[in-house]
Amino acid sequence: MKPLMNVARRRAAHLLAALVAAMLIVPTARAADRADIHDFLEVTGFDVVFTSIGDGVEDAPLMLGMSNEDFGPGWTAAVSDLYTDEVLQDLAVDMLEPTLSDDMLDHAKAFYGSALGERLVEVENAAHVAEDTEAEKVMGQRLLAEAGSERREILERMSDAIDPQSISVLAIEEIQVRFLMAASRSGVVETPLDERALRALMAAERESLRKEMARAGLVGAAYTYRDFDNDDLAAYVRALETPRMQRVYELLNAVQFEITANRLEQLAWRLADLKKGQDI
Numbered sequence: 149m150k151p152l153m154n155v156a157r158r159r160a161a162h163l164l165a166a167l168v169a170a171m172l173i174v175p176t177a178r179a180a181d182r183a184d185i186h187d188f189l190e191v192t193g194f195d196v197v198f199t200s201i202g203d204g205v206e207d208a209p210l211m212l213g214m215s216n217e218d219f220g221p222g223w224t225a226a227v228s229d230l231y232t233d234e235v236l237q238d239l240a241v242d243m244l245e246p247t248l249s250d251d252m253l254d255h256a257k258a259f260y261g262s263a264l265g266e267r268l269v270e271v272e273n274a275a276h277v278a279e280d281t282e283a284e285k286v287m288g289q290r291l292l293a294e295a296g297s298e299r300r301e302i303l304e305r306m307s308d309a310i311d312p313q314s315i316s317v318l319a320i321e322e323i324q325v326r327f328l329m330a331a332s333r334s335g336v337v338e339t340p341l342d343e344r345a346l347r348a349l350m351a352a353e354r355e356s357l358r359k360e361m362a363r364a365g366l367v368g369a370a371y372t373y374r375d376f377d378n379d380d381l382a383a384y385v386r387a388l389e390t391p392r393m394q395r396v397y398e399l400l401n402a403v404q405f406e407i408t409a410n411r412l413e414q415l416a417w418r419l420a421d422l423k424k425g426q427d428i
Contacts, residue, residue, distance in 0.1 A: 180253045188253045192260045193269035198240045202231030219422040226418040243403045255392040275372045288371030309388035317358045319405040321350045326409045330416035
């Protein structure tokens with residue numbers, strides 16, 4: 149769970165902007181208010197999804213061939229206020245307020261507020277905040293290898309249902325490009341980056357990344373949902389595949405991707421200031 153229109157043929161440069169713009173112009177029923185959205189996020193577990201966006205941000209400099217030590221003692225302060233729970237939640241609610249209708253909100257809450265939904269949210273929240281361990285990965289691989297055809301099909305349908313338009317890989321590419329180009333423009337990296345060449349390089353790696361993500365997703369799901377029987381998981385998948393839930397996930401995926409990209413762009417400019425201070 150947690151972690152968008154078929155845009156495979158569109159330029160990746162416009163991916164997130166197009167998705168967010170589309171959300172903003174799609175007419176909805178009465179938009180939900182902020183208090184209802186906060187409650188919706190808590191019931192569905194997406195509050196944990198959004199507040200975990202900053203997890204692993206300490207590795208962001210690795211994308212630049214650097215480490216956080218290159219930016220001195222100001223690193224922690226530069227990151228902390230960009231990724232507070234309050235900031236991340238507010239960004240999500242700001243984007244959801246004009247786009248999440250009461251109908252969508254009520255539909256998702258009805259499922260996730262059920263007995264099965266509450267159990268699912270509990271294990272999903274735990275998976276989001278836990279650090280991946282090698283033992284868990286190995287167990288997930290074993291569970292997936294031992295899964296019967298019915299179980300595997302359910303897990304594969306679940307993967308498709310939580311990314312309705314199958315654009316996660318393209319969105320990740322766009323997030324990386326936005327961060328790297330912000331780092332280039334801000335002066336964090338000394339050699340200017342060629343955006344066209346960067347996109348071409350990522351496009352060449354796209355299929356291998358897609359396969360890697362698909363495999364990792366199935367392994368993670370096999371481990372996360374290990375205590376659920378096939379009937380419960382099949383009921384979950386059917387709920388995810390309903391048109392209204394698909395729309396909810398399109399919207400929440402787009403918001404998650406946009407917040408991730410936005411925070412990394414802001415981080416790049418913070419890192420530029422830190423680097424200048426180190427160079428003085």
